[in-house]
Amino acid sequence: MNQGFLVRIIFLLCCWLGMAIHGVAAVSAATNNINVSDDEKGIKQAIHWYLNGTSYNDQSQINKAFYVNARLYLPGKDDAMREMGALEYAQLFPEDKKGQFNGRLGRLISMDVTGDVATAKAEILLLNPGIRFVDVFLLKKIQGTWQIISKTAIRENAPQHGRKILFVVSNAQHYPGTSVSTGNNFPELAYAYQTFIKAGYAVDFVSQQGGSVPLEMINTSDTVQRQHLYSPDFMWALAHTKHPAEIAAKDYAAINYIGGGSAIIEIADNRAIQAIAMQIYEQQGGVLAAICQGTQGISNLKQSNGTYVMSDKVLTSFPDRYLNQQSPVFKAYPFSLENTIKQRKGKFTSGANGSSHIEVDGRLVTGMNWESSVAVAEAVIRLLDGKK
Template structure:
């Protein structure tokens, strides 16, 4: 495949990302307002708060639900709210909801949300039509489809970076797209929901996008997945109690601004120590946990077997290394980690307790599978 093909693919993808980021920036306030409307529905239906449901819907909205014998059951918002008894207000009823995506066109918007009901073994995707009425977004209609697959209601947090260039240089940096896509795919297939976070929230830069790879191509054109990357959640807005594991994705961006971020450190420490969760890092993502200290003052990686991109494989003549010489291996060793690696271009995963590390993007599936085994052992 010739060099021109890859240049064209890169330029097309760069245009797609820039367009997505521009739209997200322009619609930031509106997206937040739509998210609040859907959020009222999610909290109202999960905690039996009828008032939130009434606020979420336009009074004459219609809901289309599953009825007996595959018939459609049509309801008003008022009828729907009565399904959530007021005497149980504020009590969690087992419905776990999260926003998947939003798309806004003028005064209209569509949104998707995932609803998990682990005790019943059910997963639904809710689709909403919203309209801005007198300055306020309201749900005009809602329907849902039931999706198959193992669902247990547990969530994993992916840590990404907002940094688009190495400090003091004009050399571009990004989050490694194949690491995101392959790890995400394995975890979702195992029934886990995934959220994306970054220090600042919002869109994150991407690198190593190869659309000739079927897995990457699938996710590049997955609008819900790409919406998540264009609208990552700020780490300071998240609660560690919502997650059973945290994954630090690699790429050039991963070595800047993550390891010292207090909000991300707090999340990771709580997930690991207070909830007995799993911490994972892929390739240069290990730099994100290099400064993470546990309650006893020791570094997380101190005395633990870890892998990452080894110095032996660094191209010291590359523009990136000349602009920003960085050693993931050096960071691990500096803080007392026991560094190991496998052969070039192959998968190599190190597991030490509840810490999982992968050498390179080819290790992404191995990292995800190791996490799944550890999380399964907990239960």
Template sequence: MKNLTLLLTVLFAFQFSNAQSECANVEKALQKYMEGSSYNKPEMLESAFAENATLYLTKRDGSFNRYSPKEYVGFFKNAEKGKFNGRDAKVLEIEVTKDIATAKVEIAGPERKWVYIDLFLLKKFENEWKIISKTATRIDGPNEKSVLLIVSNAHYYGDTKLNTGNSFSEIVNAYDVFKNAGYTIDFLSPEGGAVPLAYINTSDEMSKKYLYDTDFMNALKNTKSPSEINVSKYKAVQYIGGGGAMFGVPENEAIQNIVMEIYEEHNGVISSVCHGSAGIVNLKTKDGKYLVDGKDVSGYPDDFENKDKPYFKTFPFLIKETIEKRGGTFHFSESGKPHVEVDGRLVTGQNFLSSKLVSLKVIELISANEE
């Protein structure tokens, strides 16, 4: 029985790994389509399609037409090659069955003045996936309000093999608040791509709801890297907690620049929850001062860390200690209670219980900015 269990485990792991690999290969074909169409690269765009692929698209006059790949690529040939044309693309969903696959991609224009959902049928030819059919539809009511949730790629505490990740509870609570308020939510990580998740409780209705939401989970599988971010579209950012938040994010200068540009150039809101407050300790304003200097701040306090545990010894710095050294006043309540601090356009929360409250306050500040 033990041997059978081991065999089944190995087979499942192999199948899962193989499925993940095929999804990644499908995404390569989609990336050719997205980059080729967004940056006016006709050769790259055409290489995403099988030679005899068929595209079914609706023209502006309402007529439904069939196009070949060459005809479709022709739409982009007169534009400046290599220049971003405002088409912001992201993969929403991929499903693979042996040598065929379906995929869904969102294409949004500047400030989301228009949004399309592209639906693809792909097939594997020898060792390469190609698009064999595509259609698209425009979504009514384009959404110009976007927020950026910042997550970590760290799977382990420091250089150890102690597992860590991003707090699933904090992610889903923030996501749900912003989504219900009509916002578009993007995920940003230092490296982009899939991120590790921690503290998943399927007995929690909110967590269960999003764990089985294909579009949501695919967004976490395809987080944006800093180079993919169009800063002008975001009204706010939120640093997500979990042990992984201590690694890779706080020292990432590209993320720091994105966040401070949103804050200073676009009057945006910066927020963080729990260990996510590690992400704000290195932020500096244009005059060289630390963002937290002179501000009331919260986050997961050093006082509640288990200092005898191996995980704690991997921390590159302490959140409360660093914030106080850099001029901030750190506030927190007793363990297991929500606590939120608001200082101007900086909103911080103590723990996962504060996630919803922080997000609601962010929306309130965004609304006040627009009045």
């Protein structure tokens, strides 16, 4: 992780959650810089022109993305490097097929800006044949416009299905009316993310405001957490979560609500996120999942017939008996996910503290605690694989 990235991701100590989790301090990460800079917008625009142009055979968009004298260094046959100019590259996409989707699925992974120079990475999936590219760009701001001045890529041959999972996280940094810090549960993020990525899924993050989100329960002695904490691409995604207005629900096969103290604040009442979730779950027949306190986030979801999604469903979340009701957190903002489920006429279950426990009821998957993160993700994958 480079120094500039570390400066942007600032970790602040916060309080214990008091939920019988031992030896792991709660840590809040990333200042909440919600406003996207003009430079970031310009870079995203250039990458968008490239991604959209190459997916829909639009040479004009490709040419707008690249500086006219840009050079590209691409994977060739037998590990040879293929070099070409930007105009030659654009001509690989036939003009007579302009506007036709050619099977390339692309998304921005990360970017880093230093003055008028930037780097960016994008993932390109070709579903038939199964190929994954990771494109690395060098960009420069030229006469006020960001353009790609060079591009290279790696190529991997692997089956790709092109399906995406949407993780719901929260920008809330403090419990309402208090100075008590909170955040999104980092183990849940890391373990669930890793499970989906290994299964060939792409993962995007959405929050109520977009931008960076606070983190808690980070344990750097845990290999998976440490790997993701020091992954620039993963942490960039958490520092640049999508605003609900940026989300096209049709692009996602499932939605997964991450827990942590932030999950019980604002998310359940956010109408835009509710609409995204119900389009995925009810209209598209996708999977709805939640981990630990993330279950609170789905508590107000209603089906088109007016009934709560939780109604008559078997669910789990962190049970009341494992809460430390004398903790500063509970005194500041008392809550009971167990009662929430029961009030919505759901059937609450739980397991042993510190052990994985999940419930799968139809296309609804819930996990009791962070230890359930992998099992929740695996259950979602099984449900989606069953729809093939």
